Amino acid sequence: MASCKGYIKSQFPTIDDDLYGYVEGILDSSKDDFEDGDEVYEAIGQVLHEVADKSENEVRKICKKLLRMLKGNTNDTTNEKQKNGVNKILTGPVHLGSMAANLEEDVEEMKSIWVTTRDDSMKVDARKLEKAEAKLQQKLEKRTGQESSNVAKNLINTAQANESASASQMISKKESRMENKGNTNKTQDIRIENFDISFGDRVLLQGADLTLAFGRRYGFIGRNGLGKTTLLRMISSKQLRIPTHIRVLHVEQEVAGDETSALNSVLEADYERSALLSREAELQALIEKEGGKNDPQIGDELSKIYEAMQLAEVDKAPAKASGILSGLGFSVERQSWPTKSFSGGWRMRLALARALFSRPDLLLLDEPTNMLDIKAIIWLEKYLQSWPTTLLVVSHDRKFLDTVPTDILYLKAQKIESYRGNYEQFEKTKGERERNAQREFEAQQAKRAHVQEFIDRFRYNANRASSVQSKIKMLEKLPELKAIEKEGEVTLRFPDVVPLSPPILQLDEVSFRYDSSPNNEFLFTGVNLTAALESRICIVGENGAGKTTLLKIITGTLSPTRGTIHLHRSLKFGYFSQHHVDQLDMNVCPVTLLQNHFPGKPVEEYRRMLGSFGVTGDLALQVIKSLSGGQKSRVAFALMCAANPNFLVLDEPTNHLDIESIEALGKALNTCQAGVILVSHDERLIRLVCTELWVCGQQSVRCIEGGFDEYKKIIEKELEA
Template sequence: MLQFKNITLRRGTKLVLDDTSFTLQPGEKASLVGRNGAGKSSLFALLTDRLHPDAGDIEMPPRWRIAEVAQNMPETETGATEFVLEGDAPLMAARTALAQAEASGDGHAIGEAHARLAEAGAFDARSRAQALLLGLGFRVSQLDLPVNSFSGGWRMRLQLARALMCPGDLLLLDEPTNHLDLDALVWLEAWLLRFEGTMLVISHDREFLDTVTRVTLHLDEARVTRYGGNYTTFESMRAERMLQQQAAYSRQQEKVAQLQRFIDRFKAKATKAKQAQSRVKALARMEKLAPVLTAADFEFSFREPLSLPNPMLVMDAVEVGYGETAIVRGVTKSVLPGQRIGILGANGQGKSTLVKTLAGALPRLSGRVQEGKGLAIGYFAQQEMDVLRPEEGPLAHMIRLAREVSPQAREQELRDFLGRFRFVGDMVNQEVGSLSGGEKARLVLAMLVWQRPNLLLLDEPTNHLDLTTREALSMALNEYEGTVMLVSHDRALLREVCDEFWLVTGGQVEPFDGDLDDYQKWLLEQSREIARRAREEDRAAQEQARAASQPAAAVPAAPSSRDERKAQAAARMKLAELTRPLKKRQQQAEQALEKAQAEHAALLEAMARPDLSPAERADQGRRLKELADRIETLEMEWLEIGEQIEAMEAA
């Protein structure tokens, strides 16, 4: 097990952990939650020996391997698949041992190295690495591209795949969902549910935490408190505990006041002096309870739009993309007042490109966009620095914005306005380039509110927001009277805000008839189809390589006599007879596979219900893992039977 025993940690003058203790049992999946800056990443650094405690001990089995997602951006020309393979430490060690043994000509060492390779799963390592990449949204054509050819977000996906390649005994994940779209997020959840080791994850995605964790560690006021249950369970348990604490504090304050009144009243009377003195001692011995102090809630609201054009805008045969490359074509749609549109689709399909074009940040390639009279667009860019200037402070941004939108605004008014978004004191002049991701996001939100838009175009607005700010954004959007078009992988935000969805896929934008649960089922079906095609392509490539390595067989001459034709017909009948049992087994495996996949999808839908108890959710999680294992077994059985049939037909 993993144990923190009376750990104290300081970073400079800041007390990060104060005599805190907690335990994680083997196989437990826990989330580490707390406000930004509470010290969650510092706790991870303690586990990986990048930091050392000032007091206390951390105990874990000495043979445990720790896997985490590296936060640096890799700069290498290594191919994507090979880069992921390098994350498998036992496999790399076995490869090195084989190379050394072959170089020395030591036959015994060569044999041992091959045994180590087999133990490390070398025979299917490449296909496992590519399955991880495909699951995280990479295309087949990208599997062997050099790492340095990918953008920053995709390189972080490569780092995640590299960590999952050899997850070890303790898996540490720090904001793993930040660079994932919904299809990759659904795949990652399924993968983590099958993971059998211990896991500790930091995330601000409520639904992700509810799905993959069963323990919550809350870091607050330099102490870690353990709660049994996922994030939703933690919230209700913590609220109840806080009420109990406040009630206990109130009762104690009443008792203190009562004792103090007795002491003040009778300490000067000789007849009561002894009793008064005993009350003084009782008061001194009393363990003082602290009042319940919580971080101030963050909230804001969008101002009422000055007008609501109808329609907001009309797109007629619009084509969007970069340069001469079209990504989405033929978009013919209207956007009406009050609509709440969620834009779904995998990374690279064109969601952000469409939003950027509507915001005017990209020129459209063709088609027409007619804007309603009085349209005022507020645009939240996925990369906040697209709309911010790194060398200027928040106040300078607001002054420039006020000149464009509201010339009568005074500096003090702008300072007060920024204070509502937690920019106080000298922070209003701090260079934006030095702000944290969450602070930059709050500044963009402040600028949106000031602009008083009637159409909000939001591209991944929650990437750097903590849970409190995400909830504030959700509440503000629900009260907003204008129109919202939202691209996000935060399912809680999409569920709470959007009442219709557009799907961007295959270069088209179509209405998606269903809710987010239906979309997740659709994604699972798509990922299975992609994986099936990848296996078929891999098998075809292997067959082609085998054929190329063998001498070309002579082309059989056409049958020249009746006897030869009879012989060939008899051979075909014999082949059909030999393969019939195999084909029957393959059909049975396919039927069982379809049944297991349907049950897996139904169980995923059932697990999304908020009224499940922790015990029910745990049982369903175990059943989900059993089904995933069975699906994998049936897929392998189906493929192996197919290969046997192909081999017999080739022979």
């Protein structure tokens, strides 16, 4: 292998140690199985092509030469040396132990030829080696499932693994020979060092490092617009280099709608299962044909297929898929609906269900809680706590980040800082780091000032010249520490309103149904509720229970089927739709947007409105489509408040907002003088703001005592049932 190593290094000088270790492992473990150069090319050709820009013929020639080296035959020069007698060809096996016993008098000479002496500290402990090999063998048997699993893996390589069923998913697969023979050096850990990411002229990350250990769950956080989503997309598209054998899936786009049922759509995400079932059907068809029953090869392959199906628990897959769909809010009836019958939000849930079912080596989730109601979020939190592979999730839900991640990755100042523990632990550790760094900076500044004072005092004193020079050199060697730059605090401020005397808002025996409702069923009936300017009300319930419909009835967008609504004559609603951000004019800047909707005011007034929601400086003059999701939401808030509403009706206002902005929104809603009714699934915001909870469900809207804690108990009982 030493000659092979030198040859590989000479042909591929840019190959890194990880890839070389991978290639070496394949060659070493499979050298006795290779019969020709084509088999070597099948095993390592793909990797070698990635290392250097060589043609297929060149790589095939290199593989043939590597095979000759492995088999003991070198190049023509070596053969010529053998002919000239430089190397002797042995006519039979040589037992070196016997030679050592018979040549004791020449032992020193023999050692110089045959024996490489080593330091005892480098010797391998036999017992430890046996234990390590046993553990490795168990892992390999579990991973490959021995021969039965190999059948499944060979089948899966023939399947179309990159169908765009659950969005932007990039799954890299290995050739079957790599699967079966290259089991060494296939670490599932990911380490990307010293990389840069830019978006146009803007640098998002510079000299950053990212390490993802297999089996850990990482929460990826940071302010809006710093590049979190961009990083996930670059990982999924393989623009950042990760090991080719790691399967990556990024849940980013909704499932395409067709006639496939929701349940089958999830089952199809398991390509191994689909490949096994497809091959079984093909073999059964061959058996039914005349003469197929007597073909022993078909029978043997079918037996292996059944063994692989049993190992992959194919029979349990429908129940597992159904359980995931149920947890994400799909009733048993809905699981049989075709995917084309679902709205975009539900198709995103299907994409998430497919990802959870297929279990890639690295799962990338970007704000998964945005599409879920509180019940589904609680289920997802519990499900991901036992996630077996690596998870990288961008989220701004404080409760989710306290429950799911084992580590926090914090994006700040174009770098990624890693912290152990959940978000609560991150806050404590981050605070301690910043305080220690600030103390260290201040101590160094004091030391610099003291030394500089000495230098300035005795700079021109000949007797102190040597001391001054040593002090100057000491200052030059001191590391450059910087003061801790704290991120600017996010502030949101809603405009002041004129007080109104009650009653402000009242619903009396309100019922509603859509004309398209099956069997003319009512969404809710007999609703009796009241609200005032002091109200801080949150509407909760499962998706489809009528939360958004109730908001539209309150604001007058929809009329109740029965009952009446009493509104104060001076009541003016400000309605923030969950799709409000998507309805902005993306081709203008925020200042121009306000000018178009509320003309006739000076530019300074528009900038003041935007500044109330953190859209300041150059942000106010950037084209809206270039802003992050959270920044667009703040522009939408400014647009809503430019009309001076005195009652705020907010539908999912936290979507796309970062943690700091959600905290600022909670404080702003608590201090504003307008009434507030909101629909939200963010537990942190609900606890910060709301004093009253309206629950939609079972064709009613009711106010429950005990607030969010009581509602959460009800949900947990339902999930346990």
